[in-house]
Amino acid sequence: MAHYWHEDIECMSREDMRKLQSERLVAQVKHVYEHVPYYRAKMDEKGVTPDDIQSVDDLHKLPFLSKADLREAYPYGLLAKPLSECVRIHSTSGTTGKRVVAFYTQHDVDLWEDCCARAITAAGGTDEDVLQVAYGYGLFTGGAGLHGGSHKVGCLTLPMSSGNTERQIQFMRDLGSTILCCTPSYAAYIGETLHDMGLTPDDIKLKAGIFGAEPWTEEMRRTIEQSLGIKAYDIFGLTEISGPGVAFECSEQSGMHINEDHFIPEIIDPETGEVLPEGEIGELVFTAIDKEAFPMLRYRTRDLCKLTREKCGCGRTLIKMCKPMGRSDDMMIIRGVNVFPSQIETVLIEQGYTPNYLIEVDRKNNTDTLDISVELTAEQFSDKMKDVQDRERSLAAAIKTMLGISPKVHLVSPKTITRSEGKAVRVIDRRKLHD
Ligand code: AMP
Numbered sequence: 001m002a003h004y005w006h007e008d009i010e011c012m013s014r015e016d017m018r019k020l021q022s023e024r025l026v027a028q029v030k031h032v033y034e035h036v037p038y039y040r041a042k043m044d045e046k047g048v049t050p051d052d053i054q055s056v057d058d059l060h061k062l063p064f065l066s067k068a069d070l071r072e073a074y075p076y077g078l079l080a081k082p083l084s085e086c087v088r089i090h091s092t093s094g095t096t097g098k099r100v101v102a103f104y105t106q107h108d109v110d111l112w113e114d115c116c117a118r119a120i121t122a123a124g125g126t127d128e129d130v131l132q133v134a135y136g137y138g139l140f141t142g143g144a145g146l147h148g149g150s151h152k153v154g155c156l157t158l159p160m161s162s163g164n165t166e167r168q169i170q171f172m173r174d175l176g177s178t179i180l181c182c183t184p185s186y187a188a189y190i191g192e193t194l195h196d197m198g199l200t201p202d203d204i205k206l207k208a209g210i211f212g213a214e215p216w217t218e219e220m221r222r223t224i225e226q227s228l229g230i231k232a233y234d235i236f237g238l239t240e241i242s243g244p245g246v247a248f249e250c251s252e253q254s255g256m257h258i259n260e261d262h263f264i265p266e267i268i269d270p271e272t273g274e275v276l277p278e279g280e281i282g283e284l285v286f287t288a289i290d291k292e293a294f295p296m297l298r299y300r301t302r303d304l305c306k307l308t309r310e311k312c313g314c315g316r317t318l319i320k321m322c323k324p325m326g327r328s329d330d331m332m333i334i335r336g337v338n339v340f341p342s343q344i345e346t347v348l349i350e351q352g353y354t355p356n357y358l359i360e361v362d363r364k365n366n367t368d369t370l371d372i373s374v375e376l377t378a379e380q381f382s383d384k385m386k387d388v389q390d391r392e393r394s395l396a397a398a399i400k401t402m403l404g405i406s407p408k409v410h411l412v413s414p415k416t417i418t419r420s421e422g423k424a425v426r427v428i429d430r431r432k433l434h435d
């Protein structure tokens with residue numbers, strides 16, 4: 001079933017999209033140069049003027065913006081509209097240092113909510129649906145973004161926010177929620193709680209979930225789809241660029257379409273800043289070409305990703321990004337080897353464990369240590385010491401095959417690892433804490 005929110009845009013020809021992007025980019029660069037002294041100074045320093053930017057081909061000439069710039073310019077230094085024209089502030093989750101704030105005019109809120117409406121529509125949502133928003137409401141963009149998108153589509157919106165999991169399930173049953181929006185780790189927790197309450201997917205009406213705001217693996221997708229009896233769609237975004245809905249998954253469930261009429265993506269080499277050819281993995285950079293209040297130009301996300309223009313079965317022509325492989329700052333270097341938490345998650349779920357785990361990295365006697373605590377389900381739980389040791393050994397061996405280094409695996413009793421209602425914290429790197 002092909003169903004679009006903005007068919008003319010989502011299925012636009014490549015030439016028309018480039019023309020639209022170029023027009024918007026040229027106007028945006030002028031707007032920023034005239035209204036944001038902080039960015040003007042960066043352009044001046046690089047010797048670039050708005051006249052040098054005539055089309056998307058000139059994008060690479062512009063200077064980058066980074067999280068460090070946002071912190072330096074905090075709170076108003078990158079604002080491009082008078083505060084009297086702004087209607088909203090949101091803030092990043094602050095997983096990596098001081099929070100930054102982003103500003104929105106009404107136009108910006110509409111643009112963002114439209115992006116979320118595209119995501120909901122792509123996941124099969126219509127005005128017949130009951131959409132339960134279990135992302136946190138507040139400064140975090142998750143709740144507000146999907147809430148606004150849900151209104152646009154005309155779904156009956158259930159603004160639950162996160163937490164109080166049994167009540168989430170009770171409302172889901174009583175009010176017949178058909179679409180659930182939250183982080184994937186919270187979706188897994190809701191699925192687990194459903195089963196703990198003695199219920200099965202047949203007891204609820206959910207058909208789809210739209211999950212994002214944190215990295216999750218294909219294995220995690222399957223776990224959630226089974227436990228809730230749904231199709232689970234990915235959604236990507238970041239506060240600096242607006243929030244969730246910068247990119248969204250379609251029925252093909254093979255990467256996310258970027259709303260490139262608003263946000264132009266590039267992939268760069270994180271070391272040199274050079275733009276990489278399509279298909280190569282690098283750091284994702286976004287330029288917001290028609291946001292008014294907080295118009296980021298060439299913002300470095302630190303998310304590692306690749307882009308593809310391969311034709312998509314859903315009919316959309318919007319470029320696709322793969323699931324981000326984590327942020328460049330999520331990557332751990334353990335005993336000289338690059339390790340992503342997602343690699344460990346993949347092995348755990350493949351080996352029949354749940355996504356309830358904690359990775360702890362430390363340095364003892366000048367050697368990095370890697371400890372992984374993994375929760376057993378009630379069925380897996382055994383009183384026999386030998387069973388547990390055998391399981392630990394075989395799981396450690398499987399992880400070693402994936403990573404190339406040996407972890408120490410600790411299997412722990414059911415329900416001992418803290419569940420997440422928002423973005424999960426699954427890694428503690430004590431080496432950083434010592435620094
Ligand atoms: P926030 O500070 O809440 O705006 O978080 C934005 C960051 O969350 C992004 O830069 C990504 O690192 C991460 N993120 C958001 N959506 C996804 C997703 N679908 N998959 C992986 N990471 C994501």
Ligand code: ZN
Pocket residue numbers: 250251252257312313314315316
């Ligand atoms: Zn598609």
